[in-house]
Amino acid sequence: MTNAAIHMEGTLDAPASGAVATGAVHAKGQQHPIKLYLVVWGWLFVLSTCSYLVDYFGLHGYLRWSLILLFMLLKAGLIVAVFMHMAWERLALAYAILLPPIAVLVFVSIMVLESEYTHLLRVLFFATPS
Amino acid sequence: MAETVLTNSGQSTARLEGWRGIAADWASDQRAFKNVSWGKAMMWIFLLSDTFIFSCFLLSYMTARMSTTVPWPNPSEVFALNIGGKHIPLILIAIMTFVLISSSGTMAMAVNFGYRRDRVRTAILMLVTAAFGATFVGMQAFEWTKLIMEGVRPWGNPWGAAQFGSSFFMITGFHGTHVTIGVIFLIAIARKVWRGDFDVERRGFFTSRKGYYEIVEITGLYWHFVDLVWVFIFAFFYLW
Numbered sequence: 001m002t003n004a005a006i007h008m009e010g011t012l013d014a015p016a017s018g019a020v021a022t023g024a025v026h027a028k029g030q031q032h033p034i035k036l037y038l039v040v041w042g043w044l045f046v047l048s049t050c051s052y053l054v055d056y057f058g059l060h061g062y063l064r065w066s067l068i069l070l071f072m073l074l075k076a077g078l079i080v081a082v083f084m085h086m087a088w089e090r091l092a093l094a095y096a097i098l099l100p101p102i103a104v105l106v107f108v109s110i111m112v113l114e115s116e117y118t119h120l121l122r123v124l125f126f127a128t129p130s
Numbered sequence: 131m132a133e134t135v136l137t138n139s140g141q142s143t144a145r146l147e148g149w150r151g152i153a154a155d156w157a158s159d160q161r162a163f164k165n166v167s168w169g170k171a172m173m174w175i176f177l178l179s180d181t182f183i184f185s186c187f188l189l190s191y192m193t194a195r196m197s198t199t200v201p202w203p204n205p206s207e208v209f210a211l212n213i214g215g216k217h218i219p220l221i222l223i224a225i226m227t228f229v230l231i232s233s234s235g236t237m238a239m240a241v242n243f244g245y246r247r248d249r250v251r252t253a254i255l256m257l258v259t260a261a262f263g264a265t266f267v268g269m270q271a272f273e274w275t276k277l278i279m280e281g282v283r284p285w286g287n288p289w290g291a292a293q294f295g296s297s298f299f300m301i302t303g304f305h306g307t308h309v310t311i312g313v314i315f316l317i318a319i320a321r322k323v324w325r326g327d328f329d330v331e332r333r334g335f336f337t338s339r340k341g342y343y344e345i346v347e348i349t350g351l352y353w354h355f356v357d358l359v360w361v362f363i364f365a366f367f368y369l370w
Contacts, residue, residue: 030347031245041235048231048364052224055206055369065370072365076358083238083354085347091148092155093163097174104185111189115196122199 030085040082047071047078173348177355180308184359187301188366194293203289205368209273223368226269227360230309233262234357237350244346249326252346256320259353263313270306274299301363308356319349
């Protein structure tokens with residue numbers, strides 16, 4: 001029986017049937033202080049305001065793009081790590097979920113090359129000089 | 131007993147550090163995700179697949195924008211609003227962002243109260259989250275109406291590259307659909323929480339299985355993902 005471990009754990013909690021023990025275990029779940037969520041919420045507001053200000057002050061070029069990416073990644077990290085509890089999940093799950101999207105970056109680089117090639121052809125053959 | 135195997139989430143199994151632990155978990159019999167219930171694992175895997183869908187949308191937008199020889203319309207101007215006689219760039223999108231972030235905050239607290247078995251607070255916070263979501267969709271409907279009135283179509287617009295309209299409607303439309311489904315999902319689960327289904331372990335109408343408060347966290351995962359996608363859309367489509 002592969003779930004023998006579950007039953008041993010269950011009997012430690014309550015000497016009842018497996019299902020009831022599971023319910024007791026469930027009640028624990030992901031427990032973190034409410035304050036943590038409020039702090040993260042505050043930071044998300046601050047970061048969103050920052051990224052809005054990038055547009056409001058009309059920053060341009062590499063400064064604009066790097067700031068947008070920085071604020072975006074910080075916000076995404078906070079949401080996934082704290083709100084979605086990934087920081088406390090077992091590594092086997094975290095890596096299974098967080099690593100595959102890296103493949104998207106490969107796709108991005110392929111499509112950057114592709115669109116530059118398309119752009120070049122359009123400039124050479126189709127674009128009307130203005 | 132079968133139920134125990136399928137829904138257990140509190141199992142504490144010994145764990146090696148770092149990659150050795152990951153290899154041990156994945157190489158073990160039957161279950162790779164030792165202390166994660168199937169409901170949660172499947173939601174994460176669904177969200178991963180959804181990540182790829184939205185990635186493809188944003189990638190096609192990037193390809194269209196990079197390869198066109200016609201100037202791209204300036205989103206800062208397109209989404210500006212006149213409020214009290216002042217011309218404020220991108221203000222509607224900024225408000226929508228704050229609304230969605232607030233909904234994520236209330237959702238996170240709903241999950242917390244759910245695990246404390248605080249039935250009333252959990253249901254109220256979930257309904258607040260749903261209300262924020264509905265507000266967001268309403269603002270998006272306003273935004274769409276405004277742009278369509280100004281002549282934006284999937285095949286063209288008055289300001290520049292024709293692909294602007296198709297990218298805009300595709301990306302925000304798909305995201306708005308996700309928010310709408312999330313609102314329905316939230317209301318359905320909030321009703322069950324309110325009724326006390328997870329306290330009396332009432333069996334589900336459709337699945338005939340007992341529900342647990344973990345479903346609040348799983349609903350939350352979906353909802354936070356919707357917020358997460360908006361972070362990327364906000365950065366790449368509206369700010370870039």
